[in-house]
Amino acid sequence: MNEGEQLCDAARNGDAEKVKSLIDSGADVSHFDAEGLTPLMHAAKQGHASILAILLSAGAPWNALSPSNLSAGDFAMEAGHQDAYELLLNAGIQAELVLGTIARKENKNADSGHDYLEDRVSFSEDKIMDADSKAVMMAWEKPLMEAHAKAVCSGGGHILNIGFGMGLVDTAIQQYAPATHTIVEAHPEVYERMLRTGWGKKENVKIVFGRWQDVLSQLETYDGIFFDTYGEYYEDLREFHQHLLALLKPGGIYSFFNGLCGGNAFFHVVYCHLVSLELENLGYSTQLIPLPVKDCLGEEVWEGVKHRYWQLDTYYLPVCQSLEENE
Numbered sequence: 412m413n414e415g416e417q418l419c420d421a422a423r424n425g426d427a428e429k430v431k432s433l434i435d436s437g438a439d440v441s442h443f444d445a446e447g448l449t450p451l452m453h454a455a456k457q458g459h460a461s462i463l464a465i466l467l468s469a470g471a472p473w474n475a476l477s478p479s480n481l482s483a484g485d486f487a488m489e490a491g492h493q494d495a496y497e498l499l500l501n502a503g504i505q506a507e508l509v510l511g512t513i514a515r516k517e518n519k520n521a522d523s524g525h526d527y528l529e530d531r532v533s534f535s536e537d538k539i540m541d542a543d544s545k546a547v548m549m550a551w552e553k554p555l556m557e558a559h560a561k562a563v564c565s566g567g568g569h570i571l572n573i574g575f576g577m578g579l580v581d582t583a584i585q586q587y588a589p590a591t592h593t594i595v596e597a598h599p600e601v602y603e604r605m606l607r608t609g610w611g612k613k614e615n616v617k618i619v620f621g622r623w624q625d626v627l628s629q630l631e632t633y634d635g636i637f638f639d640t641y642g643e644y645y646e647d648l649r650e651f652h653q654h655l656l657a658l659l660k661p662g663g664i665y666s667f668f669n670g671l672c673g674g675n676a677f678f679h680v681v682y683c684h685l686v687s688l689e690l691e692n693l694g695y696s697t698q699l700i701p702l703p704v705k706d707c708l709g710e711e712v713w714e715g716v717k718h719r720y721w722q723l724d725t726y727y728l729p730v731c732q733s734l735e736e737n738e
């Protein structure tokens with residue numbers, strides 16, 4: 412048995428001395444065994460929190476995935492090992508807070524040769540697809556969009572929505588008859604469709620065509636703001652959050668589509684914590700309201716869609732408000 416396999420065994424057995432000595436002699440902490448599991452996953456499955464701590468401090472990756480797309484945190488969560496779960500959660504948050512920014516920026520730069528906004532999109536009754544058969548927006552999100560609209564319109568007044576898509580959230584916002592309703596949309600075909608379907612003629616609606624990054628100077632201050640773009644990254648959401656202070660009125664409510672890492676339950680929890688922490692540093696509290704989505708999501712929903720951007724049973728709708736307002 413090589414040292415990596417021995418490390419997996421020792422981690423599974425909770426043998427701290429063996430784990431330490433194998434690490435000292437150079438065993439690979441990110442080794443995948445024949446089942447595709449790492450030492451961290453083995454320790455997490457058994458709830459060996461002390462072994463997890465040793466492995467993490469030796470550099471074991473918190474975010475490695477098994478062949479069934481589960482991380483150590485998922486294993487701890489599934490087995491109900493609370494201590495192990497919390498240790499992994501903190502490790503994930505710390506790693507993303509410190510290193511994530513660098514890694515995410517590098518990914519973004521590597522990918523940025525291709526721009527969704529320059530490609531054709533196709534519209535059907537239940538979705539908008541990009542040129543790569545990935546869904547830009549899907550009708551199953553309608554109840555979520557209605558809940559977002561209810562949250563950001565709860566104080567009435569002036570509402571801003573970034574990203575029109577299928578117009579689901581904007582249709583719901585209209586039902587609250589806001590004083591003004593500003594919509595920023597950057598895709599030429601989506602914009603053209605908005606005009607064709609009469610959005611340009613609604614009395615309280617102002618459409619701003621362009622990327623939100625490029626049209627900030629045309630925006631004012633709002634009582635409610637919703638953010639839901641496509642083809643962007645977590646870094647873009649963070650960048651938008653830097654502008655909240657200038658865009659959101661005191662007492663206003665901000666919400667965003669919380670699809671962060673929607674393919675993995677544990678990564679999603681890590682990112683929910685991360686975004687809440689980052690918003691808190693900017694002076695906002697975040698309440699995450701659980702909404703069950705299992706029933707909206709039958710297998711047939713994803714037919715012909717290349718990437719299942721959401722695979723979890725519960726959606727956590729963020730409601731953010733200035734911390735000062737809550738004091």
Ligand SMILES: C[S@@+](CC[C@H](N)C(=O)[O-])C[C@H]1O[C@@H](n2cnc3c(N)ncnc32)[C@H](O)[C@@H]1O
Nearest residue numbers: 574576577578579580597598622623639640641
């Ligand atoms: C997921 S859809 C929005 C769905 C919408 N919330 C709804 O209820 O139908 C994302 C939209 O954001 C637009 N978009 C992407 N990047 C943008 C950007 N930088 N600025 C403004 N809009 C953008 C896309 O063209 C797309 O229409």
